[in-house]
Amino acid sequence: MRDRNIYLIILAFIVIGPFLQPRVTVTEMLIFGIVAVASNIMIGYTGMLSFGQAMFFGIGAYVAGLLLKAGMPLIIAMPAGILFVLVLSIAVGAFCVPRTGLYFICITFAFNQMFYFIAYSWTDLTGGEDGLAGIPRPSLLDDPVSFYVFVSVVFLACIVAMKRIVDSPLGLIFQTIRENPERAAAVGYNVKLYKWISFTIASTFTGLAGTVYAMLYYIVPIDQIHWLKSGDFIFMTLLGGTGSFFGPIIGAIGYIWMYDTFALFWGRWPLLMGVVFVVVVLYLRGGIVELIGKVNDRYQRARGAP
């Protein structure tokens, strides 16, 4: 499908979505859509699986939330949160990126939990177990519709920016590294540096989504930085499909929709999520995008058959 058509579908979703689902749900879908697409820059494009993205989401949310609580305007709080995550992800990346495969997963996972415990123990600053509550929205965004418009604009800007990144020569280098790191190095690319850049880009956009999330429910719950959340991010990405740029958006929408539906009628909803994960992993590895493709193929064949 042409990119322009996909953008039109996304625009249509943004306009129609709030009529089909509660507005906060759609807002959440957009926020986590940013996270899923960002995660896919690492997972799908560069072939790095980080199990610690919740630390960047959570820290972005905490920093922006704290600054907003301190009375800073959004125009300062949000860039400050993003900048903080950018610097942090460069630092954390320096530790993690040189390692590959299982080691990379273990280290990112452990770092995630380190920041969780810092947030958990530093009660004076972060509110600890109760979460960082009482985050104000700027008065301009304090009404539900204007906040939704704001999140939509941020979402579209992020998607366009990330699309430009992966379509640039930089994005091609990422894919070269995914396909064959040795050959990429042999051709003269500094593989570690580009992986580091990929890690930083993905983490910074994740942190950006976090800064917006802080305002959604006026609170940053502690579980937004827990390692389980990192697993959820990976799941959203894989559910949508890592093979395409826009696929993870569908994954995020699907995830939030399932979460809302399951949580409504059963307190033990993570069990159902687990079952869905298992089905996806065992039978639907290409994610929803592949499913759509398969259904479409069958439809075309049925129609085209003489």
Place this chain on the structure above:
Amino acid sequence: MSILIAGQVLNGLATGMLYAMVGVGLTLVLGVLNIPNFAHGTLYAFGAYFTFTVANWTDSFYLGVLIGPLLVVLIGFVIESQGVRRLYGAHHDYQLLFLFAIALILQETVILIWGPVGFSLLPPKNLAGGVDLGFIVYPKYRLALMLFTATLVVALYLLMTRTIVGAILRAGIENREMVKVLGININKVFLFTFGLGAYLAGLAGALSTPIWGLTPSMGLDILPICFVIVVIAGLGSILGAIGAGIIIGLAQSLTTVWWPEASNVVIYFMMGLVIIFRPQGLFGSR
């Protein structure tokens, strides 16, 4: 003060040995099967809860510790044979996600069966109370735990170095393909390894109950510690996992003396130091 520190050193050793046991289980699975077992923590929790239930039914702590971890092995067998085995051909990401999903399911199952409230389990009568060590009166159960775990570690070491099974496992960690080429049924090796890993997790969970009690989140809390052990030890190093487990157990309990709030964070700090100064891990070679 020195008595306090001596007591914390003993506590740290007891904690560290439990950590070592779970850590070795994860290392085995990671080394031989080449997958990070995200369900390891929940297997640990199941070990504790099974032990609790069996001990209450039979009125015997020992029977609980005997049977509980074996039930966990059954769960491990099912996970490996029904799920993980189908995914060996697939990418890493999917094995990881599968085990993450299993962790979610098991985690919620604990709450479904035993409820969201924690329990406590008393040590058996002949291990209740304390022993006078001369400088400190120390709980009998923790001393017995240290002795038992030390024996188990030696037994594991002998299993790994002196038996055919151990040789196959070590060969599997070194070079999986070569083991296959030599005509060894790799599926059986994987099943056995996963079962052994599950057993160690379950046993550690079972033995931890008289010290820490049971909470539904116990599996989620132990898992990051296991991964820190693996990173500090070096990927796939069994002896290293034992050493790393004891080191971080000691570090945690000694930090409690001076700065209790930091006791959870200190192990990650140590991990950072290891990554900077010895990236292959304290005991790792690759």
